[in-house]
Amino acid sequence: MREDIKKAIAQAPKGVHADGQLKLVIFDCDGVLVESEHLVGDVLGKEARKHGWNITGPEARALFTGVQLVDIEKEMKKHVTMPLPIHWREHAHDLIVEAMHHDIHPIEGVETILQTLKDLNIPYRIGSNSSHEEMKIKFNTSKLTHWFEKDRTHSGCDMERPKPFPDLYLHAAEQEGVNPEDCIVVEDSDTGLKAAYDAGSVCILLRDLDKPAPDYRGLIRVASLNEATDFIKEVVQSQKK
Template sequence: MALALSADGQLKLVIFDCDGVLVDSEDTCCRISAEEARAAGMNVPDEKAVETFSGMALPGVQEVIEQKTGKSLGSDWAAKTQARFVAAMKDGVEPIDGVYAMLEDVKKLGLPVRVGSNSSGEEMEAKFIATNLTKHFEGRIHSARDMGIPKPRPDVYLHAAREEGVKPENCVVLEDSNTGARAAVDAGMMCVLLRKAGEDVPDWPNLVVIHHLSDFAPLLQKALQAQRQSA
């Protein structure tokens, strides 16, 4: 089966993760998670926060803290921590470098876009308002947290494809975390992984690495040109 970046494939939809791909909020959310972990007795300094909690949905964060401390955080912990996330996002969050130009370039290619994230819909709304990204994704945002099936499960990406009316093999996902990349690959989609040069990359199939958002649209354009030529 030819995937969306192959010359004999068909690229029909681009799905973006949110944190670390569109908005730079992961440090803030991981730092809050680390604060909560320390309050429960788990030793996670701020400098280890991203390494420990990157890409994880709040139920997963809660599970890790409870396993490490042997304490129950309670049934309302995730909701309370999510409220802290939303408040932090409203105080200010930065766009990922190059995001506006990248989105315009993808739009010029005529490709529809959607978002699939482990963040809640409420969190993403706050983040997109703060970074002026709402207009790009209105009505096209999907939350794995709100679905109750967080990544690395592939469900949120499969749901986004169904909503667009396209097959998984016709989708490209832009991710930055191993958790999200696993979800995309398991969904049967092509995954483009945004990673700084020199950082570790999983040895998984259907994974392409870029180092800056400016590399993304040219990759899609090259695939579309090859597909038109082979049609």
């Protein structure tokens, strides 16, 4: 285990300590389980350019990752030169959902980490700002549906306050009947990390190690789901001693 991860464990909530007990892993969806953020960036980038905002797909992806359409619409209105239609959010949602039927792929290592959790008897849930309809399509297109039970998939659309507020992750922990500090949350966005950190859970950031990240106390950084799998196995093994 890397030295920076060992140091992070010492500063992280008790769920990953040797004298603690990991009781639940909560996954974000986009960028963690499935690769779809390029799609959202492309769709919204085209919509922005259509209305006079000259933004590229990668720029749109960086700006809108993990952000709900209601907030994206507010940002769009600051930059477009032609007014957005009254029902633009519904229109954008329909465009994104349609694209999801054709261009969604599983993140490398996703089935390995889910099978490992099953083998370790560690339950897992999903906590995403995506709607249930969107997640259903994403999992179907990426052929991951059989891994996820409906009542263990939670949407920020059902929360009064979605991410970056902690409500979604607190709700997932409550539904499992565990304390948030005994949970690991796997995220890729700063928005999701803030939600996980404020919930009091252990935060794993799935992101290239050379890219910047928030300076959260006890943040566990991994570059791949396979590395996250190895980390979880080591944590569970340390708690059996």
